[in-house]
Amino acid sequence: MGVTADAGAAGPWLIAGLGNPGPGYAMNRHNVGFMVADLLAERMGGRFKRAAKAQAQVVEGRVGPPGPGSRRVVLVKPMSYMNLSGGPVNALRDFYKVPVDRVVAVHDELDIDYGTLRLKLGGGDNGHNGLKSLTAAFGREYHRVRFGIGRPPGRMPVADFVLKDFSSAERKELDYFVDRAADAVECLVTEGLERAQSAYNS
Numbered sequence: 001m002g003v004t005a006d007a008g009a010a011g012p013w014l015i016a017g018l019g020n021p022g023p024g025y026a027m028n029r030h031n032v033g034f035m036v037a038d039l040l041a042e043r044m045g046g047r048f049k050r051a052a053k054a055q056a057q058v059v060e061g062r063v064g065p066p067g068p069g070s071r072r073v074v075l076v077k078p079m080s081y082m083n084l085s086g087g088p089v090n091a092l093r094d095f096y097k098v099p100v101d102r103v104v105a106v107h108d109e110l111d112i113d114y115g116t117l118r119l120k121l122g123g124g125d126n127g128h129n130g131l132k133s134l135t136a137a138f139g140r141e142y143h144r145v146r147f148g149i150g151r152p153p154g155r156m157p158v159a160d161f162v163l164k165d166f167s168s169a170e171r172k173e174l175d176y177f178v179d180r181a182a183d184a185v186e187c188l189v190t191e192g193l194e195r196a197q198s199a200y201n202s
Contacts, residue, residue, distance in 0.1 A: 012060075012072040013189045014098040015040065016089045018107040018130040020163075021079045029149045030082060030162040032178065033106040033130075036147070037075050039182045048077060054091035055080045064190035071189045074098070083129035086137030093138060103142040104185060105134055108162060112148030114170060115177040117184055117200045119145050121193055127158075143188060147181050 017037025018030075025031050041048055044061035051058045057077045064070040074096055078088040093103060101121065107130055112118055122141045125131035134142065152161030166174055180200070188196040 011102065012074050012096055012098060013102045013104060014074045014076060014089070014093055014096060015104045015106065015185060015189070016076045016078065016085070016134070018082060018085055018105060019077065020082050021077075025163070027165040028163050029108055029166055032108045032147045032149065032181075034077055035174075035178045036106045036145070036181045036185065037077050039178055040073075040185060041075055043182065044073075044075075046075075048075070051076075051088070051092060053095045054078075054088040056088040056092060058092065063186045069190060073189060083133055085130045086133035086135070089134055090137035100138050100141050101143070103134075103138070104145060104188060105131065105142060106145045106181065106185060107131065107147065108149045109146035110149060110151055110158065110162070112146060112150070114148055114150040115173060115180075116148035116202050117145065117181055118148070119143065119184060119188060119193060119197050119201060143193065145181060145185055145188065147177070 017033035019025065019034035020031060041059045044059065044063065046059035046061045048057035048059050056079055059075040061073060062070040063073050076089055076092055078085040080088050107128060111126060121143050125135055152158055184196055184200040187199055
């Protein structure tokens with residue numbers, strides 16, 4: 001069971017979009033977590049700034065409807081590269097005193113069709129280096145918003161596939177899917193995991 005929408009409403013949630021820093025990676029499939037985090041920051045009217053306490057960029061704000069239904073959040077983009085994401089995220093989790101089950105990782109997922117979303121609490125890393133690093137840093141009982149990117153074509157190595165930009169065909173729907181993923185994050189934080197799963201899992 002995830003944290004209910006009204007449990008400990010005063011404390012922030014920490015939403016970590018996973019990706020690699022630098023313009024060369026910006027449109028890679030592996031960077032869809034950054035894309036979702038950027039959109040959430042835009043919705044909150046905030047800009048990412050360098051964190052004083054970690055190798056990361058952060059935005060603090062609120063998501064959800066104005067009033068008691070909104071939730072405090074800290075958006076995080078680790079600047080350490082994907083396979084070292086756990087260190088910066090855990091440093092900020094400690095600094096903001098966020099329980100592990102109020103951490104949300106937004107990441108690409110190979111074993112789900114492109115654009116499909118799946119939300120869950122806990123579980124394995126399925127070979128994802130960012131999740132491996134988070135789990136090593138603070139355990140596995142954090143929330144995941146899994147953004148499907150599908151499997152590589154033919155015999156293309158997985159590492160090559162995830163570090164390539166979305167194809168021209170995929171980019172036609174990318175904004176819609178990123179927008180939907182941001183909606184799913186907001187729903188998870190404001191209404192709880194079960195409601196978000198019901199609305200966005202497919």
